[in-house]
Amino acid sequence: MASIAATIEPFGPRPRPFFTPTRIIIYGIIIVAALYYMLPLYVMITTSLKGLPEIRVGNIFAPPLEVTFEPWVKAWTSACTGLTCNGLAPGFWNSVKITLPSTIVSVFVAAVSGYALVNWRFKGSEFFFTCLLLGSFIPYQVMLYPMVMITAQLKIFGTLWAVILVHTVFGMPILTLLFRNYFASLPQELFKAARVDGAGFWRIFFQIMAPMSLPIFAVAIILQVTGIWNDFLFGVVFAGTQNYPMTVQLNNIVNSAQGVREYNVNMAATILTAAVPLIVYFVSGKWFVRGIAAGAVKG
């Protein structure tokens, strides 16, 4: 090598061979990690496409000999969730009914709070912010019982409104923090200019601040949609039996004590339930990263 290096006069871009020890190690680790994380998904998909007799053979890594979509249909329409046997479909729609308003309300309230905390300093705003910070560190199970009492007093316990309220309240600390930090990174002079122009609290928020904050709105919406969709505890406690979200229904299918364990239906039901957050991440991944980066780095 030394002799070659001596004979070739360095000129232009330095040659970069593809197979260097560093690259081999990096790609090796990436591939192993990817396989490790993909394996369970592979097992779930293959199992959900097999019939029960084939599953009983016990070779979980083998691809299905006979592909069947029967378990998927059953999981969606007729698997038994407790006393009723309507599949996951009602749970899916309940989850939609819970997730949509909860996300909208919590993101909106948090955005306005963050904006007020940064731009409209009021007496005690620092104290309020400290409370919020503390709030984001307290595990919410601690406040479960008081919340039950509060929603019962408000006479909304066991309704969709209770779940929406609880999700909004518990989403506040982290979301407000997110918005506060983002708004704090926007130039203060913009806000001053808008005030000189005569714009008030809401006009500055809707016409100046919000249009500049689309990345952070994307992050907040993604966090809330996936978080609320995946929530089990609040759904089972506050929603009431009529409004159980998809996660609760899934649990009822998978953990049902009677009859044959239909692994293929369980797998199909699980994938169906996880599909929404997965799709959200796939579609919005770029936005998510951009928003996180925008929140962290100024400008």
Next chain:
Amino acid sequence: MQSSVSIKDLSLNFGAVQVLKGLDLEVGQGEFIVLLGPSGCGKSTLLNCIAGLLEVSGGQIFIGGKNVTWSEPKDRGIGMVFQSYALYPQMSVERNLSFGLRVAGMPRDEIERRVARAAEILQIQPLLQRKPANLSGGQRQRVAIGRALVRDVDVFLFDEPLSNLDAKLRSDLRVEIKRLHQRLKNTMIYVTHDQIEALTLADRIAIMRGGEIQQLADPHTIYNKPVNLYVAGFIGSPSMNFLQGTLNGATQPMFVAEDGTQVPVSTYAFEAAPQGSSKAVLGVRPEHIVLGDVARTMPFSTEVEIEIVEPMGSDTLAWTRIAGQPVTFRADSDVLLHVGQKVLVGFDPARGSIFDAQSTNRL
């Protein structure tokens, strides 16, 4: 002259920190006032108080004869231009200009008329449909000035508007702001830390330090008759030379430098005739020190050795020592100076300043 902006005993505290301390300022109709000072002296804070963006802790603000101490920014009859331009990034230039007018619910044809006029004055008609991101720094600042212009107000507030621009653009826009002022004849209050901007633009300069106005006067007075050591040292680049010594008051007042060098100061116009002997500082600007045979005609002259030579193009700056204390002086760039050269220099104390060493005030 009728007063346009009048500030009476204005103070502002952030917690225990006094940012503005009982400040008084009268700005005449159509006057161009520059607030000049180092960062942290309270000049931007004062401007924000005038704009109504900061609540004052005490005192009053009058704009156009109206007490606006409690008024909202939009009701004060002011337009403001910020250092970072503060253009609304998602709006086109035209909508940036018209935002305030639309908020005020002005009829559409009136808005169009005003935007067209501002665009014409600032030469930004071709840019009206662009977004701020597609403008250069100078163009953005023009739009920001336009946003103040369309409001058709009496008082313009500038918060270091040129600090984000490069040197060339800064001097171009400086001239343009001056031209704008001569055309519109509005009252303008302009905050900067750049003394060249202050000296070139201002009718009067207010030099601020620690929340107080040190001196409020026209540029010529500020430059030639600074009221204290701070103002003298702050204004001028390279800054004024200071010689430490003693002032002996008599029929022939004499400044005696620390090493005993005597400088006759009888030509100097004292505020009050000096009595006895006291510690004093003699300030001389580098351009008031003359070189060569002319120096002999000056009340004070001496031979010095040149230590450092800095050619600036238009002139040459030389470092030396007078009475053992470091001194710089300006020489014509055609006079070739070299290190170690012995030259005769002299100055007339009448063009200098003498300060009391204790109180630092002008004598």
